[in-house]
Amino acid sequence: xxxxxxxxxxDGLVVTRRNLLRMKRVPxxxxxxxxxxxxxxxxxxxxFGSAIKVPGISYREFLMAGxxxxxxxxxxxxxxxxxxxDLQRGIIERFRSLPMSRxxxxxxxxxxxxxxxxxxxxxxxxxxxxxxxxxxxxxxxxASGFVLLLVFAYAMSWISAFIGLSVRSVEVxxxxxxxxxxxxxxxxxxxxxxAGMPTGLRKIAEWNPISAVTTALRKLFGNTxxxxxxxxxxxxxxxxxxxxxxxxxxxxxxxxxxxxxxxVAATR
Amino acid sequence: MPAIVTExxxxxxxxxxxxxxxxxxxxxxxxxxxxxxxxxxxxxxxRVLTTLLKPDSGRVSVAGIDxxxxxxxxxxxxxxxxxxxxxxxxxxxxxxxxMFAELYQLPRHKARARADxxxxxxxxxxxADRPVRxxxxxxxxxxxxxxxxxxxPKVLFLDEPTTGLDPRSRNDLWSVIDDLVHLGTTVxxxxxxxxxxxxxxxxxxxxxxxxxxxxxxxxxxxxxxGGESLRVVLAQLNQLDAAVAILRRITxxxxxxxxxxxxxxxxxxxxxxxxxxxxxxxxxxxDIELLDIALQRPSLxxxxxxxxxxxxxxxxxx
Ligand SMILES: Nc1ncnc2c1ncn2[C@@H]1O[C@H](COP(=O)(O)OP(=O)(O)OP(=O)(O)O)[C@@H](O)[C@H]1O
Ligand SMILES: [Mg+2]
Numbered sequence: 001x002x003x004x005x006x007x008x009x010x011d012g013l014v015v016t017r018r019n020l021l022r023m024k025r026v027p028x029x030x031x032x033x034x035x036x037x038x039x040x041x042x043x044x045x046x047x048f049g050s051a052i053k054v055p056g057i058s059y060r061e062f063l064m065a066g067x068x069x070x071x072x073x074x075x076x077x078x079x080x081x082x083x084x085x086d087l088q089r090g091i092i093e094r095f096r097s098l099p100m101s102r103x104x105x106x107x108x109x110x111x112x113x114x115x116x117x118x119x120x121x122x123x124x125x126x127x128x129x130x131x132x133x134x135x136x137x138x139x140x141x142x143a144s145g146f147v148l149l150l151v152f153a154y155a156m157s158w159i160s161a162f163i164g165l166s167v168r169s170v171e172v173x174x175x176x177x178x179x180x181x182x183x184x185x186x187x188x189x190x191x192x193x194x195a196g197m198p199t200g201l202r203k204i205a206e207w208n209p210i211s212a213v214t215t216a217l218r219k220l221f222g223n224t225x226x227x228x229x230x231x232x233x234x235x236x237x238x239x240x241x242x243x244x245x246x247x248x249x250x251x252x253x254x255x256x257x258x259x260x261x262x263x264v265a266a267t268r
Numbered sequence: 269m270p271a272i273v274t275e276x277x278x279x280x281x282x283x284x285x286x287x288x289x290x291x292x293x294x295x296x297x298x299x300x301x302x303x304x305x306x307x308x309x310x311x312x313x314x315r316v317l318t319t320l321l322k323p324d325s326g327r328v329s330v331a332g333i334d335x336x337x338x339x340x341x342x343x344x345x346x347x348x349x350x351x352x353x354x355x356x357x358x359x360x361x362x363x364x365x366x367m368f369a370e371l372y373q374l375p376r377h378k379a380r381a382r383a384d385x386x387x388x389x390x391x392x393x394x395x396a397d398r399p400v401r402x403x404x405x406x407x408x409x410x411x412x413x414x415x416x417x418x419x420x421p422k423v424l425f426l427d428e429p430t431t432g433l434d435p436r437s438r439n440d441l442w443s444v445i446d447d448l449v450h451l452g453t454t455v456x457x458x459x460x461x462x463x464x465x466x467x468x469x470x471x472x473x474x475x476x477x478x479x480x481x482x483x484x485x486x487x488x489x490x491x492x493x494g495g496e497s498l499r500v501v502l503a504q505l506n507q508l509d510a511a512v513a514i515l516r517r518i519t520x521x522x523x524x525x526x527x528x529x530x531x532x533x534x535x536x537x538x539x540x541x542x543x544x545x546x547x548x549x550x551x552x553x554x555d556i557e558l559l560d561i562a563l564q565r566p567s568l569x570x571x572x573x574x575x576x577x578x579x580x581x582x583x584x585x586x
Contacts, residue, residue, distance in 0.1 A: 090354035
C-alpha cells in the first residue's frame with residue numbers, strides 16, 4: 001500500500017473510532033435514528049397502506065424498499081450535524097493543525113455514520129419482517145441489495161458532509177441537512193407508484209436517485225412486478241445500473257468538493 | 269538559527285486588518301510572549317504560524333520550514349493549543365490524548381504510554397477515565413495543553429494558555445513550559461498579562477492593531493513603562509512636604525513624582541520591594557503617619573499607556 005493511502009486509512013480509522021465512542025456515550029442518537037423509520041413503517045403500513053393500492057403485490061412488500069432508501073438518506077443527514085458541531089467546537093481547527101490526512105476527518109465521520117445506518121437498517125429489517133414484508137429473491141440478490149443500500153447511504157453522507165462544512169452553525173446544519181431530503185425522498189416511487197403523478201413530476205420522480213435505488217432494491221428483494229416497474233421504460237429496466245451510477249456520480253462529485261471545503265472551512 | 273520568523277505578514281478580514289505587517293523572530297529554545305489587548309491580532313498571528321490561515325502577504329517560517337509552501341512539514345514539528353480548549357467532550361481525557369498521539373502518528377502502545385505520562389504530568393490521573401464533559405474549565409485547559417505537547421514538538425504555540433486557571437494550576441503550567449524550554453522547545457505564547465510574559469518570556473513583543481509596536485526583554489519593557497511604583501497616602505496634609513523629601517531619597521526617578529494634595533497621595537517610581545520597607549521605616553523614624561502604602565507593578569494598561577499614548581481599548585481594534 002502506498003504511504004498516502006496508508007495514512008488516510010490509519011487516520012480515518014482513528015477518527016472513526018472517536019466518533020463511535022461518542023455514539024457509545026450518547027446512544028440516544030442511534031435510538032432516535034431508529035425510531036423515525038420505525039414510525040414510518042407503521043404509519044405507512046397501517047394508515048396510508050389501507051388507501052394506497054399497488055398492482056399485483058401487497059403494499060407492505062412494495063413499501064419496505066422505499067422505507068429502507070428513505071431511511072438511509074435521512075440517516076446520512078447526521079453527517080452534516082456532526083461536522084458542523086466539530087467545526088463550531090474548534091475540533092476541526094485542532095485536527096487541521098495536526099500532521100494528519102486531510103480526508104481523514106471526513107472519512108471518520110462518514111464511516112461512523114455508515115455504521116449508524118447499518119444498525120438502523122437491521123432494526124428496520126426486523127420491523128419489516130414483523131409487519132409482513134418478505135424477500136422473495138435468492139440470498140445473493142438480497143445481500144447485493146443491502147450492499148447497494150449501504151453504498152448509497154455512504155454516498156449520501158458525502159453530500160451531507162458538504163452541507164455541514166458549508167453552513168455556519170449547528171442549528172442551520174440541523175435543518176439544512178434534512179429539509180432538502182423531504183422533496184427528494186417524496187417525489188419518488190418510494191411510497192407510491194409514479195404512474196399517477198402529473199407528467200412533469202413523474203419524469204423527475206423516475207430519474208430521482210431515490211427511485212433508482214428503491215426500484216433496484218425491489219428487484220433485488222423480489223418485491224416488484226412488471227406492472228410496477230414496466231420493462232419498457234429505461235429507468236425502471238436499468239434501475240440497478242442507474243442506482244450504481246448515481247452512487248458513483250455522487251461520490252466523485254462530493255468527495256473532492258467536501259475535502260476542498262474541509263481545507264477552508266475552519267479558516268473563516 | 270531562529271525557530272520562528274515572520275516578515276511583513278498581512279491578513280485582512282474584509283475591512284479589518286487583523287495583521288498589518290507583523291515581523292517576528294524567535295530564537296531556538298527561547299520563549300516569545302506576544303502581548304496585546306483584545307483584537308490586537310494575537311490569535312490571527314498564531315493561526316497563520318500554525319498553518320491554519322494563509323496570510324494575504326508576507327513570509328512565514330517555522331523550524332526553518334517555509335510554512336506557506338510546505339505547511340504539512342510544519343504540522344509535524346509543532347504543537348498547538350488554541351485560545352479555547354478544543355477537545356472532545358464525550359471522550360475521556362485519556363481517550364482524547366491517545367487520539368491526538370495516534371494522529372501524530374505514534375503507534376497505539378506508544379500513544380497509550382504517552383497519554384499516561386501526560387495525565388500524570390498535568391495532574392489529571394484521577395479524572396483520566398471520565399468524559400471531558402464533567403471537567404472543570406481549568407482541567408479542560410490542562411488537557412488541551414497536554415494534547416499540544418503529545419508529540420514533544422520542536423515549536424509550541426500557546427494562545428492565552430493560563431486564562432481561566434487558578435493560581436496553582438497557572439504556576440504548574442508555567443513550570444511545565446519551563447521544563448519544555450529547558451529541553452530545547454521554542455515557545456510562542458500570547459497573553460494579556462504582563463506578569464505572565466514577565467515570568468516566562470525571554471522576549472516580549474507588544475502588538476496592537478496587527479503590528480509589533482515594541483519588543484524587548486521584560487526588563488527593557490518595564491524600564492520604558494517605568495517599572496514598579498510606590499503609592500503613599502498620608503494621614504495628614506501638613507506632612508506632605510516632609511514625606512516628599514524622604515521619598516526623594518528612595519525613588520529611582522525624582523522627576524516622575526505625582527503628588528496629589530487633595531488625596532494626600534504621592535506616586536513615585538521605585539526599584540523594588542526594598543523601597544517599600546525603607547519608606548516605612550523612615551516614615552516611622554520621622555513620625556509621619558500613613559493611611560496606606562503599596563507597591564504597584566505596571567499593568568498591561570500602563571504598558572499601553574506608555575507605548576502608545578492610549579490605553580488598551582478593549583475589543584475595539586478597527
Ligand atoms: N475569522 C475572522 N473573521 C473576521 N474577522 C476576524 C476573524 N478573526 C479575527 N478577526 C478580526 O481580526 C482582529 C484580530 O483578532 P484576533 O482574534 O487575532 O485578536 P486577539 O489579539 O487574539 O484578541 P483576543 O485577546 O480577544 O483573543 C479583530 O478585529 C477580529 O475581529
Ligand atoms: Mg485571541
